[in-house]
Amino acid sequence: MIKKVLIANRGEIALRVMRSCREMGITSVAVFSESDRRSMHVRYADEAYFIGPSPSAESYLVIDKIIDAAKQSGADAIHPGYGFLSENAEFADRCKKEGIIFIGPSSYAIKTMGDKITARKTMVDAGVPVVPGSEMITDEKDAIKKIKEIGLPVMVKATAGGGGKGMRLVTKEKDIVSSLRAAQSEARAAFGNDAIYIEKYIKSPHHIEFQILGDTHGNVIHLFERECSVQRRHQKVVEETPSPLMTPEVRKEMGDFAVAAAKAVNYSGAGTIEFIVDEKLNYYFLEMNTRLQVEHPITERVVGVDLVKQQINIANGLELELKQDELRQYGHAIECRIYAEDPENNFMPSPGVIRHITEPLGLGVRHDGYVYEGFEIPIYYDPLISKLIVWAGTREEAIARMKRALYAYKITGVKTSIPFLNRIMETADFVKGKYNTNFIEKNSEFLMFPDKHEVKVEDVAIIAAYVDYLDRLNLQADVHSKNGQNSWKNCGRRLSFNRF
Amino acid sequence: MIKKVLIANRGEIALRVMRSCREMGITSVAVFSESDRRSMHVRYADEAYFIGPSPSAESYLVIDKIIDAAKQSGADAIHPGYGFLSENAEFADRCKKEGIIFIGPSSYAIKTMGDKITARKTMVDAGVPVVPGSEMITDEKDAIKKIKEIGLPVMVKATAGGGGKGMRLVTKEKDIVSSLRAAQSEARAAFGNDAIYIEKYIKSPHHIEFQILGDTHGNVIHLFERECSVQRRHQKVVEETPSPLMTPEVRKEMGDFAVAAAKAVNYSGAGTIEFIVDEKLNYYFLEMNTRLQVEHPITERVVGVDLVKQQINIANGLELELKQDELRQYGHAIECRIYAEDPENNFMPSPGVIRHITEPLGLGVRHDGYVYEGFEIPIYYDPLISKLIVWAGTREEAIARMKRALYAYKITGVKTSIPFLNRIMETADFVKGKYNTNFIEKNSEFLMFPDKHEVKVEDVAIIAAYVDYLDRLNLQADVHSKNGQNSWKNCGRRLSFNRF
């Protein structure tokens, strides 16, 4: 049985994993880079190993350093969290070679699901619906034939492509030939390879994913869906479960396919099958995330399961105790991701020192964070500060609760996405549960331009600033008039005045 | 419908009520005494009214001042929280007279349940089991006869009694007469009245209470039990639900009696029927609390109901939507009360300024508090800082989670009961769920004398203190050497060094 786990991560997810370790009586080992010495995961862990400079390429991403720390600490297992090395097949292999348990799936599952074309093929073979499309095509006539088969609109994509190059959306029949040629010539110029493939274009789809758990005995279950369509630049912003779009029938079908998808790669551990879903509830496999998902807490809340403990039990070789037909979704949960960013300034990251933090408390609120007053959010990593998760009996009550929690959540020192998130909760489309991945674009005006400022609130802002300005002027005059005498004592007095 | 609620309370319960108001779109009005101007309930509320000096007898307990604030603010209703005016029948009457909704039961219910002898009679009439005992007795022969009927041990109590005077425990037959005479003479001397009554003495009972909800249409339901036997000087310290003692049969019986008890006084609102229960699961009505209970959150968590919202809906005259046979207990919840007190120094209250607070986060943790960094806990009120509530699928996991949450919960500036609570979670009797109201006394040695200090940890404490001492010496030398020149700037620099 696992007795000591090294958590190869930082920030809120490192803390989240360590909490479950602590509940299981497992010793937790932190690793940290130069700029993370004061990070909460180092303070919370039982042990902590320094692994190098701040850039993650020189610390959190260096397999040798992680393995060294694991061996030095005598850890039986490594939990990779999300990001960093969590979907790195080489790392999983290396752990195995060194006799350390990798808390995650086999490197085979990571590799298969990590490559888009292999994953697609594997899903087709397993009978899981994928976005209608072609294999690799080099001949123009074949391409035209295939496009007509699939039906417009389609995306033409270079197989060697990336970064949007060699990609064309075709919506009208008259544009087929010119788009094909443009995509191919662009791909040839950019990658020296004009092979392309065709995919059905799904406009403004929903992004719905299923949580799955598989053990090493071949049992796989799903823990229902998460609706993740509130996205900005393909980054999830708000997630909820159950999805307002879902019907019991479609849920059952998609859940069964998610289980089939995981079984196709002998999946063990926690994983997520992502689907895109159109307005008519047609769904297609998009990809699999072979790790814990950022938004896993909403599933934990409505299903009543600790997914990290499940991961550890599975890594211990235990059989799943949860049975598919005993699981149910209870109530409604929503997660908001709180980022250190400035919504009024094109969501520019806003690192800096946390001066004050008031965390939302009370009924139905879960808060997964890692920052504290005086902590400086490093510039090297993801600007996620915390995740706010609420639960309530109904979706309507959950939205009201999220607004209440966002109201109470105050952070000074850095700009955060809190006002923007609150605005999402007030957007009519969100309130009605009628939204897809186009939500933020469609509602950008409402989201970005809050109600006209009341003069009254403006005046209160003026009062605060002016009183503070005057008090500081007096303070300085006071200090100067003392002519530096007894400066330390004076300073101490002011310090305590300033603080309280 | 209620649009604006005045919360006639302070501290964590004021905040807790305001949170539900906010979720319901109800404006909240705070009242505050002199020492509560900086209190979080004033900052969180939409409106705030000053009601006088710090001693509660001059502010929170003054009916006229509360009513004035309610009228001035135009509040439709008053929520009394717990303590203060929450069980004051006169206050409930006054609200009614002033046309303000009192969020609580009728003054009749408060009065009936507030008087021990009337409550006892009402329960006997309703068929609810009470502790076997007598009516008022003045004749010694009658008393002896009654004692033999009830069976030893018994308590002899002066009807006019209080504060332990005129009270005798009788365990042996030979002591009956002398005890009776002693009680009567003591009562005569102390109160000028030698009337007594006899009650069966239940040694080290369990304290188990049932949450009930009644509406104004005559519907009453119960939301199962809370086990509250971990008490110190009759103050609850830890509560949990379900009770480890309970069986489904007894739960059903006691629940039915709780409903009958509430119906006997036409109860509307949230209330609690307290029972004492012996080891053989014999149970007796003890008293009814005609208000929200401190420990209500554990019920909210396992049943999935917001009790404050229920109270407000009932006060609005709505019919209960919850049906008894649809309710169930889901998982296990534990609450720990975090007090500003010094467990190593006879639990002496420890008011003062909160210097740092790190709140426990993550899965399954609810935190109901009101303090913040820089806040000074006033000396005038109850030293409750917050309530930590955890939920898990099983009792075992809930205990592990509470230990994890207590580990992460750090408060500096004041002493707290956190180490003592952690010790309770580690006590074998608690872990086994085999405990009654004698728990703390029985386990006092284990609870008060933690494991021998490791020299290693002592040495780390020395290192921290010595390094801090040296750094401060250097800091002062530095300031003195600067001879007061440029003192303000220097002070600022030090200040930021000190803080971060």
Add this chain to the structure above:
Amino acid sequence: MPTEININDRNALVEVLSRDGDKVSISIDGKKYDADVVMVEEGVYSIIIDNKSHNIELIRTDNKNYKVNTYAKSYDVEIVDAESKYLKSRQRDDGDEEAVMSSPMPGKIVRILVKVGDKVKAGDTVIIVSAMKMESEYKVKKDRIIKDIKVKEGDTIQADQPLVVIE
């Protein structure tokens, strides 16, 4: 004498009429407020006016400039004193662009594309700064000469730290 205070695009005239500890009577554009102003935490004010409770967070950017956050709204507030007025009038002569380029957020210098003495054209990128994996290019708005470079590639920088001086 009233003080000028700029809040976002509005210019307000503000005067403290009287003050007794936390109780402040203040006039803003002729409207009178009786406020109970208490700093509950460093930079966090609780203000009660007509029994309405307000929470205001201040971030001082310098002696007279504040970012002020109320719930869901954020303001730039500037106390316009004699010194600011003078600086403002000078700046206006200087055109829109400041003579010192800086980044509004902390980060790291990825690349410096110029050297001292270079003549750069309007729209040329001078320096690239990265923060949290996002790179921002800083360009000049007019033809300029690079007068001084205060940082080097790889440097970690603070918000508003001078990076490049132009003329």
Add this chain to the structure above:
Amino acid sequence: MPTEININDRNALVEVLSRDGDKVSISIDGKKYDADVVMVEEGVYSIIIDNKSHNIELIRTDNKNYKVNTYAKSYDVEIVDAESKYLKSRQRDDGDEEAVMSSPMPGKIVRILVKVGDKVKAGDTVIIVSAMKMESEYKVKKDRIIKDIKVKEGDTIQADQPLVVIE
């Protein structure tokens, strides 16, 4: 030269062997520790020794006395310097009782049962202090004379504030 440090009932000899920023090499009763000592918040230290992570909270009671909290354990630590030694030796001459009565916690003076000049007997209650509805009686341990009374009934007092001076 090692410094004497008292921790609860133990007296330890402590010496800093070397120091480089946060890295401190220190000897305690002959045992050597290489510690990484960082103040993460005011009065809160994160200390890593042999890769074990410790969180230590300090409450300074004065320049050289600390309450030190580790997880679930609390210590009194005193740095014994020349001054403390002198004071200690004086105090010992003075018997066990201090010449100034004070309350270890903030509160309110409920009643003062003596006046200046009163002769009180061992065990007599001098003053009653209330904090959070609990009243504490402060008594003298020996026969004494009341020399000075620094507070009056109804006063709010701080922890350790001098209340009554006896001789």
